[in-house]
Amino acid sequence: QSLLDMMVAEEESLKERLLKSIALCRKELDNLCRELQLDPFEAEEDSTILQMEKNLRTRVEVMLKQKRDRKHELKTLQEQDQDLCDILCTTPFCIDSNAVPSLEDLDRYRRHLASLATEKEQRREEFVSSKRQIILLMEELDHTPDTSFERDVVCEDEEAFCLSKDNLAALQDLLQQLEAQRSLNEAVCAELRSRIIALWERLQVPVEEREASA
Numbered sequence: 001q002s003l004l005d006m007m008v009a010e011e012e013s014l015k016e017r018l019l020k021s022i023a024l025c026r027k028e029l030d031n032l033c034r035e036l037q038l039d040p041f042e043a044e045e046d047s048t049i050l051q052m053e054k055n056l057r058t059r060v061e062v063m064l065k066q067k068r069d070r071k072h073e074l075k076t077l078q079e080q081d082q083d084l085c086d087i088l089c090t091t092p093f094c095i096d097s098n099a100v101p102s103l104e105d106l107d108r109y110r111r112h113l114a115s116l117a118t119e120k121e122q123r124r125e126e127f128v129s130s131k132r133q134i135i136l137l138m139e140e141l142d143h144t145p146d147t148s149f150e151r152d153v154v155c156e157d158e159e160a161f162c163l164s165k166d167n168l169a170a171l172q173d174l175l176q177q178l179e180a181q182r183s184l185n186e187a188v189c190a191e192l193r194s195r196i197i198a199l200w201e202r203l204q205v206p207v208e209e210r211e212a213s214a
Helices: 002-035 049-088 103-141 148-155 165-203 207-213
Strands: none
Touching (some): 049 103
16 A cells, blocks of 8 residues: 555656646747747647657757757858948848847848848959959059058958948049040150151151151
8 A cells, every 4th residue: 555655646746747847848838939930839638748748848849949040040140241241331131139030031131141242242343353454554554552542452452352332433433543544645645656757757857767766
């Protein structure tokens, strides 16, 4: 009888522990469903207490992992976003860092970053192309970079150059100024050549001497 009473007491203690665990799991599941923006979890009421407790505990573990994975991905996306924003001088994506993002939020964020990455590559190509032309023009004009912006364009590492819209606009302005200077120099040269030829004619300079000078 004593052994039987002890066994019954153990079973009742186990039942009580299981019921408490079920209540805690249900409460935690409700919170997780709200955080993860999922429909409330419905447990199978016709299963045993032991099986129900196991199912609920397993479900809590699965949802906790989902929460950790989403928070981790959000952090990774925000780091990528900050890097792109630093280069492009744009505003970071608007999202609550403290809340657990929904799957739709993460998908929107990924698409936003893909768009930024494409924009970065387009601006990088524009910068590299303009920089190449600017360097060639400066060499042709024997022009030494004399402003901080010109030195940043010509001398600094390409990866460190801020690809903001203002910087790209300033880059185009610099390129146009150098092209205008070259055109002006070419016009002056053409004018001087024509005057030299006219003087050669008037002075009747021999062809051999002209070719040497030319």
